[in-house]
Amino acid sequence: MKTADAATIAGGVPGIDLMEAAGRAVADAARGMCPVPCTVAVVCGPGNNGGDGFVGARLLAEWGYPVRLMLLGSRAALRGDAAVAAKRWAGEAERFDAGTLKGCGLIVDALFGAGLTRDLDGEAKAAVERINASDCPVLAVDVPSGVDGDSGRVRGVAVKATKTVTFFRYKPGHLLLPGRMLCGERVLAQIGIPDAVLPEIGSRSFHNVPALWRAGYPEPSLESHKYTRGHALVAAGSEMAGAARLASRASLRAGAGVVTVAASTEMLPIFKAALEAVIVRAMDDLDDYAHLLEDKRRNALLVGPGAGLGADTRDRVRMALGAGRPVVLDADALTSFETQPRAMHQAIAASDRPVVMTPHEGEFRRLFRQIAEGSDSKLEKARAAAALSGAVIVLKGADTVVASPDRRAAIADNGTPWLATAGSGDVLAGIVTGLLAQNMPGFEAACAAVWLHGEAGSSIGPGLISEDLPDALPGVLKRLLS
């Protein structure tokens, strides 16, 4: 944002104009929250976030709202645009610690935004605690004060907002937990920063929305037949038939033309009975898997769901990675390498095709212990793991991050807590595999799969079980593709 502001200002837009536009967006949002004028407490900090607060306060007062402006620090200490904005405010600036929030209908939190540099303590911490203790709705300017915009984590203490107005683009902290929850409803306002500044910023962080990958989403044409739509091979192993069944069904729903599931002979009847369109093949040992890999039409491989832990699964992972095809590694395929993660990274390095890993936080910690313990940012953790392993990492959760070894990373926010149910991760792995089978590149396939999985979950909501998810995909896809 500093680069965006600076480039815009260098392009001829004065900084105070940006602040006026930001303050206006805040005042508009405040008016939306209290259409009938109520007393608004605008709590300003010592930097430009406070400057936005001064502008918002002035406009609200002009519109007939009784406004009480409270300042953390002294008016004389304000600098730059914030000092200009404060001069334009004709009213008083109360000391925050002297004022009371009683009788206010809305609090505007303009304490700290992008300039937060350390944990809140002392007066600042007390201010946030007082805001949170009031039972008043809170409108946060840019980010709820105390939330780190880069990581979404709380620096000591943070405002719990009802609504947050931010500018130009969302920041990672608006999408990552716990920041996202503390934002309440989010509003994105354009304040005159042109999109032309984006190349200079060169951000590699994205919101996982269809615009990121829609252009590469595979759709069949009149000339397509099932083999041109790809052939996914799901190695089921001999445990938990349900997991591989869910994944296989999801691969088909995601558009793979053919799906083969390979399972031990005694499991075959279960698969045959449950999956009408899926080809079922016996796989009792590694030779059987090698034989299945000989058919080059099987062009995307999934190992993990229901695979079982141990040497057999490790061997199958190595064989898959050595087969010159895109590979998805999930569940047991990940945990089986807990004691030898480097062996997995070496096998990935030897593959020249996309490899996607889909760990939840626990699996991630097992494979990337140092990274998991070394950073507070889910975004940077996923990125570091992608760089170390050479795989696209899908670090799951309510704020799933997809990170590529080339440093691109996308954060999703379209899921639902109803997705926290057994088997839901197996469905996700199946969707990724189905998209890879259709030749979607690794990062885009993983991002699309996470988004589709989130939408499918949200479209079902309460009562969701994993079996529902593949069958919700047609509705989601119809909306996406139309």
Ligand SMILES: NC(=O)C1=CN([C@@H]2O[C@H](COP(=O)(O)OP(=O)(O)OC[C@H]3O[C@@H](n4cnc5c(N)ncnc54)[C@H](O)[C@@H]3O)[C@@H](O)[C@H]2O)[C@@H](O)CC1
């Ligand atoms: N021209 C611009 O730069 C624009 C800036 N905008 C606003 O400016 C904000 C960023 O402004 P700033 O960079 O001035 O930063 P902030 O206003 O977010 O905070 C910086 C101030 O807070 C102090 N501070 C930081 N951490 C603290 C802590 N833990 N405890 C106590 N004090 C702490 C710093 O010493 C500094 O005085 C954005 O969030 C946005 O609201 C908008 O007005 C748009 C235009």
Ligand SMILES: Nc1ncnc2c1ncn2[C@@H]1O[C@H](COP(=O)(O)OP(=O)(O)O)[C@@H](O)[C@H]1O
């Ligand atoms: N609170 C939540 N909000 C949104 N999505 C969630 C939440 N909890 C879990 N999920 C999603 O549900 C899936 C669960 O996967 P996983 O933990 O591997 O479950 P399983 O092993 O039972 O299949 C992941 O895609 C994850 O992102």
Ligand SMILES: [K+]
């Ligand atoms: K704020």
